[in-house]
Amino acid sequence: MKQSRSYDFLIIGAGIAGLNLAWQLEKMQKSFLILDNTGEHKSSIVAAGMFNPISGKRMTVNWRVNELLASLHQTFTDFKTLLGQDYLIPASIVQSFGNTKESNDFSIQLEKANFSQFVSSTQGEIKGLNQDFGSFEVMGSGWVKTKEWISDFQNYLMEQGKLERCKADWKDIVWQNGTWNWQDLHVNKVVSCEGYQYQENPHFNWLPFKLCKGQVLHIRCADLNKEYILKKGVYLVHQFDDVYKVGATYEWDFEDEKPNEEGKMNLIDKLDKLLTLPYSILSQDSGIRPTTRDRAAILGEHPAIKNLYCFNGLGTKGMLQAPFLAKHLLEAIYNHSEIDAKVDIKRFYSFYSSSQNE
Ligand SMILES: Cc1cc2nc3c(=O)[nH]c(=O)nc-3n(C[C@H](O)[C@H](O)[C@H](O)COP(=O)(O)OP(=O)(O)OC[C@H]3O[C@@H](n4cnc5c(N)ncnc54)[C@H](O)[C@@H]3O)c2cc1C
Structure with missing residues (x-):
């Protein structure tokens, strides 16, 4: 028995x-x-596995952010010991402004001490990133090879x-x-x-819950600085070699969980505004975020x-x-x-x- x-x-x-x-x-x-x-x-x-102390269009510092970051780093130090791999990749996010209003909003936020501890002005030009309206750099961010x-x-x-x-x-x-x-x-x-x-x-x-579908692309692009996560409408996270993840869509009304042409076009449209270098699309994927x-x-x-x-x-x-x-x-x-x-x-x-x- x-x-x-x-x-x-x-x-x-x-x-x-x-x-x-x-x-x-x-x-x-x-x-x-x-x-x-x-x-x-x-x-x-x-998921791209990104972590960012600053979130949303209004650029606010996340709830209990220092505790969240400390737990995240401790956990992936544990996993390095357990599984022998460094899954957590620290990387600054270089975020380009889409227009003058975004740039002005940023200047107002910068006066707040808890915001300014995580951001600084970008030092010089970042190859491949459209910085027509300027950009800033977020620190304490990165991604996990999820x-x-x-x-x-x-x-x-x-x-x-x-x-x-x-x-x-x-x-x-x-x-x-x-x-x-x-x-x-x-x-x-x-x-x-x-x-x-x-x-x-x-x-x-x-x-x-108010579920939110997200779609991503994988692209190949040479000559980008792999140490940064680039952001302007969409983000670009380095995966391996010259391959990057581009994401994501935020779809609050959706029929199914599968990737589709509309999602792809939405991402390409934003990517074309971010990237100044040629790229090729490799694949597309999708998932449903458990959003409340x-x-x-x-x-x-x-x-x-x-x-x-x-x-x-x-x-x-x-x-x-x-x-x-x-x-x-x-x-x-x-x-x-x-x-x-x-x-x-x-x-x-x-x-x-x-x-x-x-
Ligand atoms: C396109 C996209 C990009 C994203 N990018 C990021 C990012 O960069 N950074 C970030 O922090 N977050 C990101 N997210 C959000 C992140 O993916 C979610 O917050 C997170 O994955 C939710 O994890 P979960 O374990 O709650 O749910 P899920 O990932 O859905 O996992 C639930 C698991 O439960 C299993 N399950 C469900 N029901 C049953 C059952 N009855 N029996 C057995 N198994 C069951 C499922 O198979 C699944 O494995 C992204 C999401 C999407 C869609």
Whole structure:
């Protein structure tokens, strides 16, 4: 007879969220199993993996940015030791202004101390970048070789018997006799890290996500300075040799998750305004960002079901936020510390109540 297995955690989803949670659990010596189905349009696989302390058109400094950056760097120092690779590439972002208004807005922001610690004026001309309206440089930024890291860490977890490739059907995950049960497994806590597929989870499908499709291109372009991330309408992140990722589109209304001609033309149009060097297009890809109504992540326990948690809503900033938030959630679970109100699932509990009255 097959013996049953007992774990502290069952994690559903091995994207940026689930893998960061798994790593924090590993560090805490907690046992877990993570289930993940494969799919080509997963946000985490498509992502450029960029992290940027400054965000949005209004150029504001990110929420708890120093803690986010510290956790991110610590996590990828850990992964260098564990997996033998430097996945995190520090790189300044050189951002070109699109018009005079953007340049003026920047000058106003520059007077704020917390903004100016991350930016400086660009030193001279950057080859290949259209700087007609000037540009500035963001420091403390960079990118993570996300696809390689996900593949390597998933393989590591599979070899350890801690990751299984399958689609979890929530009908089969049941609470019985004080534990969650799935097949031969008994676990204390279950965490949904399902990204945009939260829709198929009957326990969390009431959450107010506003999903955002993104498309990217891979291009070849010679003679660019590979040490910089270039940005003007779109970004250009070096991948290998003369290959760069160009992204991304932000599509709030979309029919499916696949790349399409419209997305490609949108990116080319912006790329032509950014690049002053010739390039060729190699491939196109797409994914769905788990973006929320208020653009903040969602962390915490289900309003009515104990020991069932959500770690989702990473939106456009999964890489920067996930290491810190994974730790933040576990501190709330084990130390009973407060989850920051900005990301606490409690802010959406009224949506659950409404869904129950329908
Ligand atoms: C084009 C594009 C570019 C981006 N660029 C950046 C960037 O430069 N920097 C940045 O920080 N962010 C970027 N993002 C956003 C980033 O990708 C997301 O914030 C992040 O990937 C979300 O991770 P996740 O783990 O929550 O979701 P996902 O990546 O969707 O992962 C969820 C995982 O759960 C699995 N899953 C779901 N349901 C089940 C189930 N029932 N059973 C088993 N497995 C399940 C899925 O297969 C998947 O592997 C970008 C996104 C896109 C689309």
